[in-house]
Structures are given as structure tokens and as C-alpha cells.
Amino acid sequence: MNVVLALLVGVLVAAGTWLVLQPRLLHLVLGLGLLGHAANLLVFAAGGARPGIDPAFAPGGSLPAQAADPLPQALILTAIVIGFGATAFVLGLAWRAFRELGDDHLPSWRGSEPPLEDEQTEPRR
Amino acid sequence: MTAILVLPPVIALLALALLRWPAIQRRVSIGGGGLLALAAVNLAFGLEPGEIRVWVLGGWPAPLGIVWVADRLAAALVAVAAFVGAAALVAASAGHDEARQHPLWHPLAHLLLWAVCGAFLTGDLFNLFVWFEVMLMASFVLMALGGGRERLEGAVKYVAMNLISSVLFLCGCGILYGVCGTLNAADLARVIGARPEPAVLAGGGCLLAAFLLKSAAFPLFAWLPASYHTTTPATAALFSALLTKVGVYAVLRLTVTVMPIAETPLQPLLLWLSLATMVVGVLGAATQMELKRILAFHIISQVGYMLLGIALGSAPALAAAAFYLIHHIIVKSNLFLIAGLAAAQGGSDDVRRLGGLRQHPALYAGFIIAAGSLAGLPPLSGFFAKLATVRAASELAQWTAVVVALLVGFFTLYSMLKIHREVFAKDAPSSPAAASTGSGSALVAIVGLAAVTVGIGIAAGTLWRWALSVGAELAARTPYITAVLGGPR
Numbered sequence: 148m149n150v151v152l153a154l155l156v157g158v159l160v161a162a163g164t165w166l167v168l169q170p171r172l173l174h175l176v177l178g179l180g181l182l183g184h185a186a187n188l189l190v191f192a193a194g195g196a197r198p199g200i201d202p203a204f205a206p207g208g209s210l211p212a213q214a215a216d217p218l219p220q221a222l223i224l225t226a227i228v229i230g231f232g233a234t235a236f237v238l239g240l241a242w243r244a245f246r247e248l249g250d251d252h253l254p255s256w257r258g259s260e261p262p263l264e265d266e267q268t269e270p271r272r
Numbered sequence: 273m274t275a276i277l278v279l280p281p282v283i284a285l286l287a288l289a290l291l292r293w294p295a296i297q298r299r300v301s302i303g304g305g306g307l308l309a310l311a312a313v314n315l316a317f318g319l320e321p322g323e324i325r326v327w328v329l330g331g332w333p334a335p336l337g338i339v340w341v342a343d344r345l346a347a348a349l350v351a352v353a354a355f356v357g358a359a360a361l362v363a364a365s366a367g368h369d370e371a372r373q374h375p376l377w378h379p380l381a382h383l384l385l386w387a388v389c390g391a392f393l394t395g396d397l398f399n400l401f402v403w404f405e406v407m408l409m410a411s412f413v414l415m416a417l418g419g420g421r422e423r424l425e426g427a428v429k430y431v432a433m434n435l436i437s438s439v440l441f442l443c444g445c446g447i448l449y450g451v452c453g454t455l456n457a458a459d460l461a462r463v464i465g466a467r468p469e470p471a472v473l474a475g476g477g478c479l480l481a482a483f484l485l486k487s488a489a490f491p492l493f494a495w496l497p498a499s500y501h502t503t504t505p506a507t508a509a510l511f512s513a514l515l516t517k518v519g520v521y522a523v524l525r526l527t528v529t530v531m532p533i534a535e536t537p538l539q540p541l542l543l544w545l546s547l548a549t550m551v552v553g554v555l556g557a558a559t560q561m562e563l564k565r566i567l568a569f570h571i572i573s574q575v576g577y578m579l580l581g582i583a584l585g586s587a588p589a590l591a592a593a594a595f596y597l598i599h600h601i602i603v604k605s606n607l608f609l610i611a612g613l614a615a616a617q618g619g620s621d622d623v624r625r626l627g628g629l630r631q632h633p634a635l636y637a638g639f640i641i642a643a644g645s646l647a648g649l650p651p652l653s654g655f656f657a658k659l660a661t662v663r664a665a666s667e668l669a670q671w672t673a674v675v676v677a678l679l680v681g682f683f684t685l686y687s688m689l690k691i692h693r694e695v696f697a698k699d700a701p702s703s704p705a706a707a708s709t710g711s712g713s714a715l716v717a718i719v720g721l722a723a724v725t726v727g728i729g730i731a732a733g734t735l736w737r738w739a740l741s742v743g744a745e746l747a748a749r750t751p752y753i754t755a756v757l758g759g760p761r
Contacts, residue, residue: 192450241428258421
């Protein structure tokens with residue numbers, strides 16, 4: 148089970164990294180989301196999730212001897228909520244930036260960067 | 273400690289309720305910021321030497337419950353942060369500051385201050401993650417507030433990099449919990465001991481990468497000069513003073529208290545990264561011609577000095593890092609306020625198009641004090657901070673670090689002289705733009721911060737003795753563990 152989870156985390160990180168490195172704004176947003184999911188799964192794996200053991204509590208509320216650690220699940224819940232909020236904000240920001248800048252091609256966004264060498268000879272008007 | 277954690281959200285809600293009455297909102301917000309500063313200073317000065325105050329949330333004892341830990345370093349940083357926050361709140365009502373036009377600015381600023389205080393005081397790694405996220409959300413909105421091409425562009429870059437850092441942070445938490453079975457900082461420190469095993473290093477390495485990204489260390493610093501200069505002066509003052517410094521503080525807590533890196537490969541790595549950060553930051557600043565960009569690059573190089581102190585790891589080096597943190601928070605926010613006011617007076621952010629501001633005595637005096645301190649001119653606070661760092665490095669025979677630190681100090685002076693020559697000493701290139709009115713509150717903040725810088729310079733001996741005992745306490749590790757977990761187990 149942990150091997151499956153580890154592979155899944157690896158695939159998600161790879162896909163997320165690839166998306167983040169793409170020049171399009173929407174790819175960046177989706178990539179950040181995937182990376183977040185990968186981190187959540189990694190915390191889940193750290194909680195010792197294995198097939199055949201109870202997730203946390205058995206029906207009826209008793210704590211069985213063979214149960215997964217519930218704390219990482221609480222951590223993930225928190226992280227999912229935070230990640231959801233962050234993704235919502237990033238989508239709003241991306242939409243606003245796309246509308247104002249009129250283009251979603253990230254490498255051409257240089258207005259907030261230090262000016263390039265050849266631009267620097269004259270003070271910018 | 274309760275007041276510090278309860279006051280900011282209450283003030284933020286009050287300010288939110290007063291959205292339609294901006295004049296009252298500003299007064300309430302500034303008053304609230306003042307109260308927070310008072311509470312924080314009270315906490316910092318109320319701690320006896322060697323005292324570590326622990327507050328157990330809801331009565332659940334550590335390591336199961338979430339604890340708040342105020343050792344003298346954390347308390348002092350909270351006090352300085354709250355003071356700078358109050359100064360920024362005052363400066364935000366200046367007429368030239370765009371922050372004045374946004375009714376949401378004050379609630380968000382208090383949210384940011386809350387998160388910063390929480391991050392300094394928490395004794396739990398996952399709780400630190402949550403505070404980082406609160407801080408990020410507040411800073412995301414503060415940065416994008418008002419819109420405009422440059423600002424939105426900078427905000428997207430800032431947000432993307434910081435979300436990646438959050439992912440790394442969460443991964444680090446997961447790995448450390450998987451290995452150690454706890455996320456309480458003191459309990460982790462007890463479990464890990466003096467020599468972390470490789471699995472712990474993997475988790476700690478993720479955390480270290482996340483914190484270094486947040487403190488804008490080499491090579492993950494490009495987001496900072498791409499975004500900070502687009503914000504309003506008061507926002508820039510808050511960000512430059514607090515955000516990267518929370519990252520540096522987290523690095524210190526991680527590599528000193530939780531997971532000592534002294535005998536691991538992470539120690540030389542951190543040392544070299546700190547040197548590279550200093551050099552890259554200061555060279556970046558030397559090539560820039562826009563006021564706020566020059567200052568943004570200097571944040572990076574100064575962060576390098578603090579990281580150097582942490583990487584060296586001896587008690588005097590940690591004392592130097594603590595001293596540097598306190599000095600830098602005040603000086604940097606002041607410089608951004610000064611740059612904002614100078615740009616408003618001259619109508620441009622390009623130093624070549626500014627000039628003649630020596631006729632503005634309060635602004636000029638504030639700049640001389642803040643810039644001289646940043647460059648490390650005696651008898652100002654920065655001189656003692658740099659001296660302490662260099663001396664700690666020479667005691668450990670790290671001669672490369674000594675040479676680099678001195679050279680970077682020289683280039684910092686060069687950059688500050690460039691600003692002085694262009695903005696203050698030379699005559700204005702054209703008839704000066706209509707001087708903005710109503711900037712008095714920004715001047716109040718600038719003079720107040722400059723006074724503290726001078727005060728640190730005068731009381732450097734006292735502060736240095738304080739820093740030395742804090743450094744010894746940090747290096748020993750056991751006082752923190754004992755205070756939280758209650759005696760050796």
C-alpha cells in the first residue's frame with residue numbers, strides 16, 4: 148500500500164512540477180494544485196495507512212488496536228481546507244491578471260522584473 | 273501572551289466593521305496596533321534572564337496539545353514586529369500612500385501581524401505551518417490590493433513561489449511525523465537528539481528548503497525583487513520587515529532547537545548558501561537604479577548575514593543572528609517608508625530622476641540613520657550587528673565568511689551612497705513635482721523607527737549582553753525542551 152502511495156506521490160509531484168514549468172498561467176495554477184495533493188498524500192502515507200486496518204475509529208467509536216494514526220488525517224484535513232482557499236485565491240488572481248495583462252504567456256510578463264541590460268541605458272519614462 | 277494572540281483578530285474584525293468610516297477605522301486600527309505593541313513590549317521586558325514562558329492551549333499538555341512558547345528571542349521579535357507594525361499602520365494613513373485608499377488594508381495588516389506573532393510564538397511545527405498560511409493569505413491580498421499590471425504580475429510570481437514553499441513545508445511535516453511520531457518542537461528536539469538520523473534529515477531538509485525560500489535565500493530569491501517593489505510604501509515596510517524574517521526565525525528554530533545540523537552535511541550547505549545569498553543580493557542591488565528595487569535586493573543580502581550567524585551555530589554566532597534580526601527589522605521597514613516618501617516627493621522611483629531631497633530635513637536625517645545603519649557605519653545598530661557576525665566567524669576560523677561579510681558590507685555602503693548622491697545630494701533634475709501633502713504621518717513613523725535605530729546603537733552593550741545569553745540558551749537546547757515538556761524524561 149505504501150509503495151502504491153509513494154508511486155502516486157511521485158507521479159503527482161512529477162506532473163505538478165512539469166505543469167508549473169509550463170509557460171501558461173492556467174498550467175501553473177493546476178500544477179500548484181497537483182503539488183498540494185501530492186503533499187497531502189505524503190502526510191497520509193506517514194500516518195501508516197495499510198490495507199486491513201481501520202482508518203481511525205471502528206464503528207461505534209471504539210479505538211481498535213490495529214488502527215491508522217488519526218493525527219495525520221486531521222493534519223491533511225487542515226491542509227486541504229487551506230489548499231482549497233489558496234487555490235480559489237490563485238484562480239481569482241490569475242483571472243484578474245489575465246484580464247489586465249491581456250495575455251497568459253508567463254515568460255512575456257516582464258513588467259515587474261528588473262529591466263534587461265539593453266533597456267537600462269535610458270531611464271524609463 | 274494571551275493579549276498578543278487575541279488582540280489582532282479583534283482589531284481586524286473591528287476594522288472590518290468600520291469599512292464605511294475610513295477615518296474612524298484608521299484611528300481604531302492605529303490604536304489597536306499601539307496596544308499590541310504595548311502588550312508585546314510588556315511580554316519581552318517581563319521575561320527574566322533564562323525564563324521561558326509556556327502557555328498551554330485549552331489545558332492539553334505538550335506534546336499532545338498545542339503550546340505557545342515565549343523564550344526571550346521569540347518575545348523580543350514579537351515586540352519588534354508589533355512596534356514596526358504600529359509604525360506601518362501610522363504610515364499607511366499618509367496622503368501619498370495608496371494604502372490609505374483601500375478600506376481593506378487595515379484589517380489585512382492586522383491579520384498579517386497576528387500571523388507573524390503566532391509564528392514567532394508557536395511551539396508546534398504544524399501550527400507554524402498554519403500561521404505561515406495565514407500570513408501568506410494576508411500578504412497575497414495585501415500585495416494584489418489595488419490591482420494594476422505590475423502589481424498583479426508581481427503577485428502571481430510571489431503567490432506561486434510561496435505556495436511551492438508551503439508544499440515543501442507540508443512534505444517536511446509529514447516525513448518528520450512519520451519518523452518521529454510528533455510535531456511538537458520540543459518533543460521533536462528530544463526524540464531527534466544531538467545527531468539526526470538520515471530519515472530525519474530528509475524531512476528537515478524539506479523544511480529547510482521551504483524556510484529558505486520564504487527568507488529569499490540563494491538560489492530561490494528571484495520572487496522578492498520581482499514583487500516587493502510593486503506594493504505601496506506601508507505594505508512594503510510590513511513585508512520587508514516581517515515576512516523574510518519569519519523565514520529566518522523558522523530556519524533558526526529548525527536548525528538549532530529542533531534538529532541540530534552541526535555535524536550534518538546541511539551545515540556547510542547552509543553556510544555556503546548564506547554567503548551566496550549575501551553576494552548575489554548586494555551585487556543585484558549595485559546594478560539597480562530604482563529605489564525600491566535596490567532596497568529589495570538588500571533584503572536578500574542582509575538575510576545572508578543572519579543565515580551566516582545561524583549556520584556558524586556557536587553561541588556568539590547565534591547571538592549575532594538574534595541581534596541582526598532585531599536591528600534589521602527596524603532599519604529595513606524604515607528604508608522602505610523613506611523610499612516611498614522620497615518617490616512621492618520626487619514623482620519617480622528611478623534614482624536618476626530624483627534629487628534635491630536634502631532640503632527635506634526629517635526625511636534626510638531618517639535616511640542617513642537608516643542607510644548608515646544598514647551599511648554598518650558606527651555607532652549605529654548595523655555596525656554592532658555586523659561586528660558580532662564577523663567576530664563569531666573569525667572565532668571559528670571561517671576566514672572565507674569573514675572576507676565575504678566585509679566585502680558585502682563595503683558594497684552595501686556603495687549602494688547606500690548611490691542613493692544618497694542621487695536622491696539627496698544632487699539637485700533635482702527638473703522642477704520638482706508638486707510635493708505631496710499630508711505625508712506627516714509617514715514622517716512620524718520614519719522618525720520613530722530612526723530613533724529606535726539610534727537607541728539600539730547607544731544601548732548596544734546592553735543589547736549585546738542580552739543577545740549573548742539568548743545565544744547561549746539557544747545553543748544549549750535543553751532549556752527550551754525542559755520548559756515545554758517539564759523536566760528530563
